[in-house]
Amino acid sequence: xxxxxxxxxxxxxxxxxxxxxxxxxxxxxxxxxxxxxxxxxxxxxxxxxxxxxxxxxxxxxxxxxxxxxxxxxxxxxxxxxxxxxxxxxxxxxxxxxxxxxxxxxxxxxxxxxxxxxxxxxxxxxxxxxxxxxxxxxxxxxxxxxxxxxxxxxxxxxxxxxxxxxxxxxxxxxxxxxxxxxxxxxxxxxxxxxxxxxxxxxxxxxxxxxxxxxxxxxxxxxxxxxxxxxxxxxxxxxxxxxxxxxxxxxxxxxxxxxxxxxxxxxxxxxxxxxxxxxxxxx
Numbered sequence: 001x002x003x004x005x006x007x008x009x010x011x012x013x014x015x016x017x018x019x020x021x022x023x024x025x026x027x028x029x030x031x032x033x034x035x036x037x038x039x040x041x042x043x044x045x046x047x048x049x050x051x052x053x054x055x056x057x058x059x060x061x062x063x064x065x066x067x068x069x070x071x072x073x074x075x076x077x078x079x080x081x082x083x084x085x086x087x088x089x090x091x092x093x094x095x096x097x098x099x100x101x102x103x104x105x106x107x108x109x110x111x112x113x114x115x116x117x118x119x120x121x122x123x124x125x126x127x128x129x130x131x132x133x134x135x136x137x138x139x140x141x142x143x144x145x146x147x148x149x150x151x152x153x154x155x156x157x158x159x160x161x162x163x164x165x166x167x168x169x170x171x172x173x174x175x176x177x178x179x180x181x182x183x184x185x186x187x188x189x190x191x192x193x194x195x196x197x198x199x200x201x202x203x204x205x206x207x208x209x210x211x212x213x214x215x216x217x218x219x220x221x222x223x224x225x226x227x228x229x230x231x232x233x234x235x236x237x238x239x240x241x242x243x244x245x246x247x248x249x250x251x252x253x254x255x256x257x258x259x260x261x262x263x264x265x266x267x268x269x270x271x272x273x274x275x276x277x278x279x280x281x
Contacts, residue, residue, distance in 0.1 A: 026163045027119040027176040029155070036151070038113035043099055050095060054088060093142075100138045105131060109235050118179040121169075122235040127262075129235070133172045140168035179236065207275040213254035217276050221249065225273045229266065242266060 103111040109121035109129050121129045121137065129137070144154030144166045154166035163175055207214060228245050231237045239262030246265035249272060250257045258268040 025178040027117075027178050029158055029164050031117045031119055031178070032158075032164065032176060035111070035113035035117040035119060038116050039100070039111050040113075042112055043096060046095060046099070047092060050091070054091075097138050097141070100141065101134055104129070104134050104138075108238060109134075114176075119176055120179060120235050121174050121176055124173050124175050127233070127235075128239065129172070129174050133174055137168040137172035137174055140166075140171045144168055177234070179234070204279055207279050211253040211255050211272060211275050213252055214272075214275055214279060216252055216254075217249075217272070221252070222273060222276045225249070225269050225276075229269060229273070232262070232266065239265075242269070245269065 100111050104114075104121060107115060110119075114120055121134070123129055123133060141154075144157070145151055146153045151166075154168070157166045157170075158164040165175055169175055211217075225245070228237060228242060232239070232242050242262050243260055243265045246258050246268045250268065253272060255268075255272075258264040
């Protein structure tokens with residue numbers, strides 16, 4: 001992995017096992033701050049109404065015949081009231097923590113605020129952040145949010161490292177990057193230029209043996225593979241979409257369908273693209 005030395009343009013570059021390099025533009029503190037404000041506003045509204053409901057429940061308990069058993073006699077709160085207060089604090093924590101975890105899982109590394117400013121969380125190796133990554137990242141958020149939910153610790157960590165990573169990012173092995181504009185098939189052109197590299201007869205035979213239908217692959221198919229790999233590496237398409245593409249192209253190439261996991265699907269697609277680039281039609 002390499003990084004840019006220019007602090008005005010922060011880029012994070014990754015070299016893949018296929019010897020292909022791709023770069024991310026790192027999300028700066030400004031865009032993350034705006035996204036955080038949006039998420040904070042949504043959370044504040046949610047917590048406001050949630051706490052109103054809790055207060056209404058407590059008020060109802062105070063006016064009920066069981067009030068003394070629940071909250072004590074006024075001078076002594078009692079053990080039951082302590083349990084209720086603990087549950088109250090736990091539910092508030094779950095809302096704050098679960099908000100980010102739920103949205104970042106469903107939206108592939110994006111909360112509503114991140115989606116608004118077009119940034120997302122990915123692993124440092126470029127693959128989409130997984131469940132455990134997001135769990136760890138958002139648990140450590142409670143440390144980053146100190147003091148008093150103002151992200152003093154997190155902002156300090158972001159200012160002290162080149163990629164604006166807070167403590168949660170270091171703990172989870174993640175980084176927040178900017179999204180790029182989506183690329184459509186129509187914008188890719190009808191066919192790519194072919195490589196001037198002339199493969200050996202042995203190389204041609206090896207590719208043809210692995211991909212018997214290689215000559216059925218078109219220039220548009222080739223660009224579709226390349227763009228799918230780029231977008232997967234940026235966290236813009238799901239592993240399931242990569243698996244579906246690999247399955248569809250395996251049928252066209254008369255090749256065995258790769259196992260149903262994104263690592264094998266990615267390797268299959270990268271090899272098919274390399275075979276097309278090297279051999280062509």
